[in-house]
Amino acid sequence: MVGGIALVVWSGVQNYRHRTSQPTQVTLIPDTSSPTGSSSDPTAASPLRGKPAPPFTLVDLDGKRVSLSDFKGHPLVVNFWGTYCAPCKIEMPWLEEFSKKYAPDGFQVVGVTYDSEVGKETIAKATQKLGVTYPILLSDPTVEEAYLKNTEYLPMSFYVDKTGKVIEVTAGASSKDELEAMVKETVAAGNP
C-alpha cells in the first residue's frame, strides 16, 4: 500500500515537473490583415459561425429591455462597437444605410456598446453624431462572453439569418462593399 501511494506521489511530482517545463506562453501572431482592412477570416472567425445566435436581453439607451428574440424572423447584424473605436465609427453609418436599404427584406441592425461605462449620454452623443438610428444596447459581461469570448476586439459583427443562425462573423472593420455583400448574404440566407 505504502509503495502504491509512493508511486502515486512520485508520478504526481513527475507530472507536475513535466508540465511546468512546457512553455505556457503562446507566441503572439502579428496582425496580417487583408489589404481591405478586415483583419480576420470571417468564415472562421468564431465558434459561433453556423450555430444559433446566443440569446440576450440588454437595455437600450432609454432603459428599455431588448432581446434577441425581438428580432425573430429577421435577418440581423449584431454589431459590437465602442466609442473609442475609430473603425467602428466608420462602418456604423454604412450599417445605418444598409438597415434602411434592406429594410423591405426585413433586415435589421442592432449595436451593442462594449464600453458602456462611458455613460449613456456619451454613447447617445456618439450615435447621434454618426446618424445611427438603429437600436443601441449596453453590453454586459454575459453577452460579451457569449459572443466575443473575451477577445476585446472591436468592431465585431455577427450576421444572423432569419432562422436565428449565425452565418458570418467579422472581426475588424470591412470595406463598405464587403459589408454590403455580407448583408445581402444574410438577407438571402435562411429562406426555405
Add this chain to the structure above:
Amino acid sequence: MTRALAPVAALALLVGLAPTKIVNAQIGAQIGDLSAPAKPKSFVLYAAEPQSVPAGKHATLELRFHTVQNYHVNSHTPKSQLLIPTTLTLQPANGVKTAAIEYPAGKPYSFSFDPKDILDVYAGDFTLKLPVVATPGDHTIEGTLKYQACDNASCYPPRTLPVKVVFTAK
C-alpha cells in the same frame, strides 16, 4: 497508515493536475481566438533608460516609448473628442519639480477602407519630454501612460502602462 497518507497522495495528484487546468485554459483562450489575431498584452513598451541632468537647473528628461509593430495609439491630441488621447500621469517625487509634459505631434493615419478620415496617431517610436528641476541625487518618478491602441482594422480597450523615470541629478 492509509488514512494518514491519503492527503499526501491527493496533494500529489493536485500538484500534478492543477497546472494542467491552467495551461489548458491559456491555450484554450488562444485556440478560441485563432481566427482573430492574438493580441499582445501591451501595445506600447517603455524604454527605461537611466538619465543624468544637472542638479538644481532646468533640464529635460526624455521618455522613449515604442508601439508594437502593426499597432498605433492615438496621439495626445486626437482629432475627435471621443478618441482617447495618450496621456502620461506622474506621481509627485521628492526633490523633483516637474513642468508640463511635452508630447510629440502625431502622424496622420487613415484606415484603408476610409482614407478620407484622417486620425492623429503615434506609431513606432515616440518620445515624451519632461522638464524637471531636481536636487542632487538619484530620483525616481513613477507614473502611468494611458493609451488606446488599434491595428489597421480594429481597436482594443484603453490600457495603462506603468512608467518609472529613473535619473540622477549631479
